[in-house]
């Protein structure tokens with residue numbers, strides 16, 4: 437098998453060729469067809485996330501060892517299965533849930549590997565999808581994506597389920613309430629598409645880049661706001677007195693600072709983006725105005741299945757993706773880091789012979 441690996445923290449990916457592994461009893465070997473490139477791959481390659489206040493979450497301390505194959509938006513065809521695997525067929529296409537838990541804790545037993553304290557994700561701790569092949573530890577992490585276009589479906593494994601899970605946390609039963617999406621990169625655009633698929637009509641897309649706001653308009657959002665020139669006052673005016681919910685796909689002090697001045701009483705702010713930094717919260721206003729600040733990261737296999745069903749039903753149209761050969765993994769990370777990409781890049785693993 438061929439792959440593109442992090443060999444040294446922060447340094448360019450290197451091509452590697454190694455023996456294709458054989459599946460153990462419960463394992464499924466996938467011949468990958470596509471893998472999306474996520475902004476967090478940029479951070480993972482650096483080896484840390486900035487937790488704010490000078491604190492770094494160092495990935496080596498969380499079990500990540502080099503060399504590592506990045507990539508946590510994999511989709512592929514089952515190439516071989518272990519002796520104890522049931523319910524999946526060789527030759528069929530599946531999306532892979534890369535958020536693999538310990539399998540033993542209360543969260544894992546409920547199918548919420550994403551809440552496992554010992555999560556060992558593919559592309560972070562286990563080998564990921566910037567490769568021709570990938571070993572999946574159990575068939576329960578495979579999601580049937582019949583009828584979906586595989587390159588577009590790949591992004592459901594991270595950005596799709598991340599946006600879906602964040603939208604669910606808004607807890608807005610009435611679809612006429614005002615919701616702001618902060619950040620309209622790949623994740624934000626899928627977030628907008630999912631909010632629309634769930635019936636939300638009053639969405640304000642925010643970014644500091646007009647090209648990204650144009651992409652949000654093309655995705656059907658009527659209201660956009662450039663945060664270079666506008667802020668809480670414009671959000672209050674557009675929404676006629678305050679937002680019911682905000683999803684922050686940036687995760688920077690400047691975007692978090694919009695929460696309290698822009699939300700109505702009882703509003704929810706869901707923080708998703710991993711830009712990094714820290715913020716100060718006026719606690720009395722938080723209490724008196726009953727504002728909820730919530731965090732959200734990725735999602736469960738069940739949520740991926742709900743998301744696939746939303747696409748299959750025709751309610752959700754997945755955003756177009758930019759397909760590049762697998763060998764452009766490094767270039768794609770650099771382009772993402774430099775902000776040169778609108779929407780999502782998906783690597784074509786079939787461009788490399790196994």
Ligand SMILES: [Zn+2]
Nearest residue numbers: 474476594595
């Ligand atoms: Zn991701």
Ligand SMILES: [Zn+2]
Nearest residue numbers: 538541544552
């Ligand atoms: Zn667990």
